[in-house]
Amino acid sequence: MINAIDICEEKVVCSSSGSYKRKNLTYENSNVLNINLHNKYRNVWDSQAFYPELSLYKLCNIRMEDLGYLFYGEKLIEESVLHLNDKDLIENRYSISSNTSENIEAESLLLKRRSSSNFGHWLIEFLPWASIAKSQGIEFQQVILEYFSKNAISNVQEKTLSAYGVNVGSIQRCKRTTYHIDNVWVPSKGAIHNHTKHPFLVDRARINGFLLASHFSNNEIDLGERIYIARKGEEKRGIINEALVNEKLKDFGFVKIYPSDYPFELQVKIFSNAKVVVGVSGAAMTNIIFCKNETKVICLQSNLAFENFFWDLACHCDLEFSYVFGKASGENPHSSFSIDKSNLDEVLKINCG
Numbered sequence: 001m002i003n004a005i006d007i008c009e010e011k012v013v014c015s016s017s018g019s020y021k022r023k024n025l026t027y028e029n030s031n032v033l034n035i036n037l038h039n040k041y042r043n044v045w046d047s048q049a050f051y052p053e054l055s056l057y058k059l060c061n062i063r064m065e066d067l068g069y070l071f072y073g074e075k076l077i078e079e080s081v082l083h084l085n086d087k088d089l090i091e092n093r094y095s096i097s098s099n100t101s102e103n104i105e106a107e108s109l110l111l112k113r114r115s116s117s118n119f120g121h122w123l124i125e126f127l128p129w130a131s132i133a134k135s136q137g138i139e140f141q142q143v144i145l146e147y148f149s150k151n152a153i154s155n156v157q158e159k160t161l162s163a164y165g166v167n168v169g170s171i172q173r174c175k176r177t178t179y180h181i182d183n184v185w186v187p188s189k190g191a192i193h194n195h196t197k198h199p200f201l202v203d204r205a206r207i208n209g210f211l212l213a214s215h216f217s218n219n220e221i222d223l224g225e226r227i228y229i230a231r232k233g234e235e236k237r238g239i240i241n242e243a244l245v246n247e248k249l250k251d252f253g254f255v256k257i258y259p260s261d262y263p264f265e266l267q268v269k270i271f272s273n274a275k276v277v278v279g280v281s282g283a284a285m286t287n288i289i290f291c292k293n294e295t296k297v298i299c300l301q302s303n304l305a306f307e308n309f310f311w312d313l314a315c316h317c318d319l320e321f322s323y324v325f326g327k328a329s330g331e332n333p334h335s336s337f338s339i340d341k342s343n344l345d346e347v348l349k350i351n352c353g
Helices: 035-042 086-096 120-124 128-135 154-163 201-216 243-249 263-271 281-288 309-316 343-352
Strands: 010-015 018-021 027-028 046-049 054-065 067-070 102-104 109-110 142-146 173-175 180-186 224-229 255-257 276-280 294-301 321-326
Touching: 027 120, 046 120, 054 255, 102 173, 109 128, 120 128, 120 154, 120 201, 120 281, 128 180, 128 201, 154 173, 154 201, 154 263, 201 263, 201 281, 201 309, 224 281, 243 343, 263 281, 276 281, 276 343, 281 309, 294 309, 294 343, 309 321, 321 343
Parallel strands: 027 321, 102 180, 109 142, 109 180, 142 173, 224 255, 224 276, 276 294, 294 321
Antiparallel strands: 010 054, 018 046, 054 067, 054 180
């Protein structure tokens, strides 16, 4: 294993390290929380959150494998791996280079990593680096992204990069094979815990969304001030008794929507018009960063899930945040779960009057 700082041609510091105090958190049905798991991940719930320095490293003569894993010779570069538990496995699997590889000669910005094809991770962890690099005067000719056929996330990637002035024609989509890269700018990680995001990245993501929405000012939409963000046909983290949840939310005047049914710029407008947002923990809830200050957000989540991702986003954006935990149907944190009607009713009364 090797760190980018040890082999970089140039390092550009983009934002300093620091900490912030999380806002008070309300959660209903906390008695269903798995105590052992809660203790294991107690740092996730600390009132104080810490984040590292943000930097860009220019690396030369680098090999890229699979999901954007970078190697200098046979050494895995730590900054190219997001999940700590993956490092040994990745280094053992790809330490020996294959005999064939494609070559990328243009100076590039690497935005291909594990999870970069997920809407929420793209918006917060990857997209802002295009703006950051440009603001630092880095003149990259290509943006390296994950290869996949034209779909909803590829459209979002291209549209949001365009809002930052990146030419769509400069996007290099790389398959999960071996590449040799002459010169590449590699972002540092924007979090110590994978789901605690640097406020600087969140601010950049917000700016991008509002900038893009302003380009489509003629496309107006208003679905009301109370919206329910549902998950479409999802086996993971689905609500088992969703019919009951829908009925209760309708009683409080909520409109059920699937954000993926709308182009990204309209998603920005839908969330910016809302005063109360209810949703299941998932990528689409990342859109809460476009809500106005003091908007109330209620996250429905499994009792086995302890991610603070959306709470942190709410803290950054000065939103009022609550959890309603439901009993998971299995032992996996991504299992479907049931929401207790009385718990939901209580938190709705508090937030909706």
